[in-house]
Structures are given as structure tokens and as C-alpha cells.
Amino acid sequence: MRSLLRTRLRTAAGAAFLVAAACAPPVSPGVPAPSPGPARPVASRALTDLIARRGVLPPGPPLPYPDSIVSSNGVLNARLVAAPGPYSLGGASFYDNLYNGAYVPPTLVVSPGDQIALTLVNQVNTGQPSNLHYHGLNVTPLAPGDDVLLHIANGDSFSYSFPVPAWHRSGLYWYHPHPHGYSEPQVLGGMSGALVMRGLLETYFPQWTGVRERVMVLKDHVPANPADSAGGKIKSINGQTYSSIPIAPGEFQLWRFANAGADAYYNIRLVDGDGHLVPMLVLARDGNPVVVNNLYADSLFLPPSSRAEVIVEGGGTPYYILSDTVDTGPAGDPNPTVVLATAGTGGQGWMPAPTMPISPAQQALADTMMSVLNGVNNQRTFVFSENAAGDSFYINNAMYNPDSVATYVPVPSVEEWTLVNTSGEVHVFHIHQTDFIVTEINGVKQPLTGFVDTVNMPYAVNGVPSTVKVVINFRESISIGEFVYHCHILEHEDGGMMQNILLYAAGTTPVRQARPPGGMHGGAHH
Numbered sequence: 083m084r085s086l087l088r089t090r091l092r093t094a095a096g097a098a099f100l101v102a103a104a105c106a107p108p109v110s111p112g113v114p115a116p117s118p119g120p121a122r123p124v125a126s127r128a129l130t131d132l133i134a135r136r137g138v139l140p141p142g143p144p145l146p147y148p149d150s151i152v153s154s155n156g157v158l159n160a161r162l163v164a165a166p167g168p169y170s171l172g173g174a175s176f177y178d179n180l181y182n183g184a185y186v187p188p189t190l191v192v193s194p195g196d197q198i199a200l201t202l203v204n205q206v207n208t209g210q211p212s213n214l215h216y217h218g219l220n221v222t223p224l225a226p227g228d229d230v231l232l233h234i235a236n237g238d239s240f241s242y243s244f245p246v247p248a249w250h251r252s253g254l255y256w257y258h259p260h261p262h263g264y265s266e267p268q269v270l271g272g273m274s275g276a277l278v279m280r281g282l283l284e285t286y287f288p289q290w291t292g293v294r295e296r297v298m299v300l301k302d303h304v305p306a307n308p309a310d311s312a313g314g315k316i317k318s319i320n321g322q323t324y325s326s327i328p329i330a331p332g333e334f335q336l337w338r339f340a341n342a343g344a345d346a347y348y349n350i351r352l353v354d355g356d357g358h359l360v361p362m363l364v365l366a367r368d369g370n371p372v373v374v375n376n377l378y379a380d381s382l383f384l385p386p387s388s389r390a391e392v393i394v395e396g397g398g399t400p401y402y403i404l405s406d407t408v409d410t411g412p413a414g415d416p417n418p419t420v421v422l423a424t425a426g427t428g429g430q431g432w433m434p435a436p437t438m439p440i441s442p443a444q445q446a447l448a449d450t451m452m453s454v455l456n457g458v459n460n461q462r463t464f465v466f467s468e469n470a471a472g473d474s475f476y477i478n479n480a481m482y483n484p485d486s487v488a489t490y491v492p493v494p495s496v497e498e499w500t501l502v503n504t505s506g507e508v509h510v511f512h513i514h515q516t517d518f519i520v521t522e523i524n525g526v527k528q529p530l531t532g533f534v535d536t537v538n539m540p541y542a543v544n545g546v547p548s549t550v551k552v553v554i555n556f557r558e559s560i561s562i563g564e565f566v567y568h569c570h571i572l573e574h575e576d577g578g579m580m581q582n583i584l585l586y587a588a589g590t591t592p593v594r595q596a597r598p599p600g601g602m603h604g605g606a607h608h
């Protein structure tokens with residue numbers, strides 16, 4: 083495979099950029115012009131200093147991978163038992179609630195058009211309710227689908243069963259509990275895992291089929307001595323705080339990063355032995371393929387819940403894989419630089435990958451984006467704020483009320499939402515069941531590279547709020563029902579920064595779906 087790719091690279095690279103430059107951009111006007119390949123920026127002083135201080139790092143143990151549960155004959159049959167168990171992380175021992183006894187539970191692998199049949203058993207040792215959210219999936223919010231307003235009582239179980247639309251996009255998603263008030267402690271303890279929707283390479287990027295794929299589940303964890311949290315939470319990839327990732331010189335691999343943690347930001351950078359940042363070719367964000375083929379990045383900014391899937395090439399001296407410092411604002415949590423892993427074995431330097439014309443599936447997605455951008459029929463504004471103590475969180479001056487619907491939207495429609503952040507720390511906007519396009523941040527037009535389901539909201543500076551504009555696709559009838567949008571820093575979500583939204587078929591009367599008292603499934607017989 084390596085020599086084949088190498089040959090393709092050598093023969094195609096020069097011509098491919100000319101082809102790309104000659105092609106009309108798939109979406110206008112926001113798509114960046116095709117570039118002749120990235121420059122190789124030098125790592126920040128902070129990073130090179132850190133590496134110098136640490137010295138040449140010995141390779142860690144090989145990166146492990148979670149088990150997977152794969153669909154067959156159109157059905158994913160899975161069982162997740164949420165129960166306490168022991169695990170170790172960074173040399174320390176912990177005991178908390180996990181899925182199936184693993185800090186990094188199985189990756190669920192499904193295809194567009196599949197049925198998901200998953201039984202959740204809630205045996206967490208805190209007496210708390212739980213449930214399961216299929217983050218990023220465009221599926222029904224109606225039980226037994228992706229209904230997070232339904233809580234599964236402690237000691238009870240629930241069988242989720244719902245179809246994935248055949249038109250569903252391909253990429254990396256994830257699953258986690260979403261019971262309001264308890265989401266943060268459950269995810270922090272380890273209850274979250276990856277979900278792969280098959281077809282990213284086969285359907286959208288056929289030029290990359292056959293490369294080795296690595297799912298990388300990023301988490302954050304409270305240190306053994308919680309007082310050490312001032313230095314940031316424990317960060318890890320697939321449950322390892324330091325590991326090595328084999329990649330041969332000249333070999334291309336697909337690295338699929340999911341920030342499946344509760345509160346911490348990741349800012350992934352690859353730094354080679356001579357202090358240069360190693361570019362990554364972005365194929366997808368938040369499970370949505372990008373609609374350009376030359377989107378290079380020298381960092382992957384991953385707020386809680388976001389994903390990035392990138393092609394990397396082995397070469398040069400071994401890479402350091404770091405999460406760089408993130409400034410979360412004067413009221414935010416510390417998010418310092420950590421070295422997570424090394425990769426590579428030495429060899430040739432990095433070369434730009436060939437740029438190919440976009441695939442028919444990418445073109446269709448670009449057409450959908452264009453249609454959505456041109457289809458805005460309503461606008462709303464939401465203000466995200468918090469109290470001075472930083473322990474109560476509001477949307478439009480209200481804490482979460484599970485008994486009321488804040489936003490009604492007829493389907494089909496497209497809305498532009500202006501998200502205002504008045505707090506001295508970052509927030510992370512996420513909406514269930516659909517995706518959106520980020521068009522503007524603090525007045526700056528954004529490149530229209532694809533759909534996402536998560537966006538960072540910068541903190542207010544000198545009392546001046548930040549603004550983020552997004553265009554949300556409410557056209558799909560699969561999304562009809564009641565669900566939520568919220569801040570995905572789960573401390574903030576549990577602290578009130580969430581609202582209910584009800585999508586209903588245009589021309590009908592919106593009706594909240596029937597749920598058991600308090601939204602609690604089971605429990606009465608215990």
C-alpha cells in the first residue's frame with residue numbers, strides 16, 4: 083500500500099494542484115482558494131521549549147484501541163452496561179462508572195441505512211438516572227430513538243431501537259450519557275465511546291481507500307488528587323496518557339480524533355524533531371466530510387464533543403503529538419500543553435498529498451450546503467451567560483427548564499442563529515439531531531468547508547460579548563420531535579445552559595411527546 087501511495091503521490095502531485103486550481107470552487111464565495119500545498123510553520127516557542135525541557139522522549143507503549151461492536155445484515159446489536167469498575171490512567175488507579183468495564187468502551191460501527199438496537203443497563207453506583215445520546219447522528223429524537231429527555235432509572239434498563247437514514251453522512255461520532263444534572267460526572271468517570279458511520283473513504287474520499295485507520299478517543303479525567311486540577315485534567319488517547327503510534331516513512335494514515343471528554347479542550351498539533359509543525363489534511367469535522375480536498379491544518383482545535391478526521395504522513399524524525407494550550411478565558415478552566423504520544427520512525431520529510439477533484443458525494447454535499455445557506459427563513463438570537471460565581475449558567479437569562487419548550491421550529495425550514503457569549507469564559511454550542519454551517523465569528527466571515535454539530539463561542543473581552551453566526555438545517559423530517567441544544571462543557575450543561583426545542587411538521591400543531599412522569603423510565607417497581 084505504501085509504495086502504491088508513494089507512486090501515486092509522485093506522479094499525481096504536480097498535476098493535481100493545477101487541476102484543483104482550474105476547477106471552480108464547489109461552494110462560493112467562502113471557500114478558500116486552492117493552495118499549492120502548505121508551508122511548514124515552525125512550532126511555537128512554548129512547544130519547542132517544552133520539548134527541549136522534556137528532552138528526546140522515548141517511545142511509549144503502542145497505542146491501544148478499544149474493542150468494536152459492528153453492525154451486520156443491517157442491524158447493530160449492542161448492549162452497554164453502565165456499572166462501576168477499576169481502571170488505571172497515567173499510573174494512577176481509579177474506580178468509577180464505566181460502560182462494559184472499560185474506560186474506553188467499544189466503538190460502535192454502523193452503516194447508513196442500518197437499524198441501531200442497543201440495550202442500556204443502568205447500574206451506576208450513585209443512584210443516578212442515566213440514558214444514551216448518539217452525538218451528531220441525524221436520527222429521530224422520539225423514544226426509543228435518540229431521546230435524551232427520557233431518563234432511565236437507576237437499576238433499570240432500556241432498549242433503544244431506531245433507523246439511521248440511508249442518506250446519513252459518514253464519519254466519526256460518539257455516544258455518552260445525557261441525563262440533565264448528571265452528565266458531567268458520568269462522562270468524566272469514563273462513560274463515553276466512539277461511533278463510526280462507515281463510508282467516509284469509500285463514499286467521499288475514494289482516493290484514500292485502503293489507508294490504515296486509527297480511532298483516537300480523547301478524554302479528560304480529574305487527577306487522583308483533585309487539587310492537582312489547577313494544572314489541568316488528565317488527558318489521554320484511548321486511555322493512554324503517553325503512547326506511540328507506528329507509522330512508516332511515507333505512509334499515509336487516517337487519524338480519527340473525537341473529544342469524548344466532559345469539559346476539557348484539545349488543540350492537537352504534530353511537531354517533528356526539528357521543531358516544525360506537521361500539516362494534517364482534514365477530511366471531516368464532526369462526522370461531516372469537508373467539501374474541499376486541500377484543507378490543511380497545523381492544529382486541530384477540538385472543543386468538548388467535536389471531532390476531526392485527518393490524513394497524516396509518516397516521515398522525518400518521530401513526531402510529538404501534543405495538545406497545545408487553550409486560553410479558555412479569565413473565568414475559564416486551565417487547559418495547559420501536554421505531550422500525548424509520539425509517532426513515526428524516521429525517514430523522509432513530509433510532502434503534500436495529492437489534491438484530487440472533489441468526489442460526486444462531496445459535490446452533492448456542497449450543493450446541499452449551498453441550498454441551506456440560501457434557504458434561511460428565520461433568525462433568532464441566543465445569549466449565553468453565567469453568574470459571577472461561575473456555578474449557574476443561562477441561555478437568554480434562564481436556567482434549563484425540562485418542563486418547557488423554549489424554541490418551536492416548523493419543518494422544513496432553515497434558521498440563522500446568532501449566538502452571543504457575554505461571559506468571561508468560552509462556551510461550546512451544540513444542537514442535537516441536525517448539523518449547521520458556521521458563517522461568522524466576531525464579524526469575521528468563515529470559510530464554508532462543511533457542516534458541523536459543535537462550535538466554540540469565544541469569551542467576552544473587556545465586557546464586549548462574542549458573536550457566532552450559524553445556519554441550521556431544519557429540513558429533515560427525521561429530526562421532528564423534542565430535543566435540546568446546549569453548551570457542551572458538561573459542567574455548564576448540568577449547571578443550566580440548555581434549552582428544549584420542538585420541531586413539528588409545518589401546518590400541524592406542535593405537541594410534546596408523551597413521557598412517563600418526570601421523564602423517568604422504570605424505577606417504580608424498585
Ligand SMILES: [Cu+2]
Pocket residue numbers: 508509510569570571574575579
Ligand atoms: Cu459553557
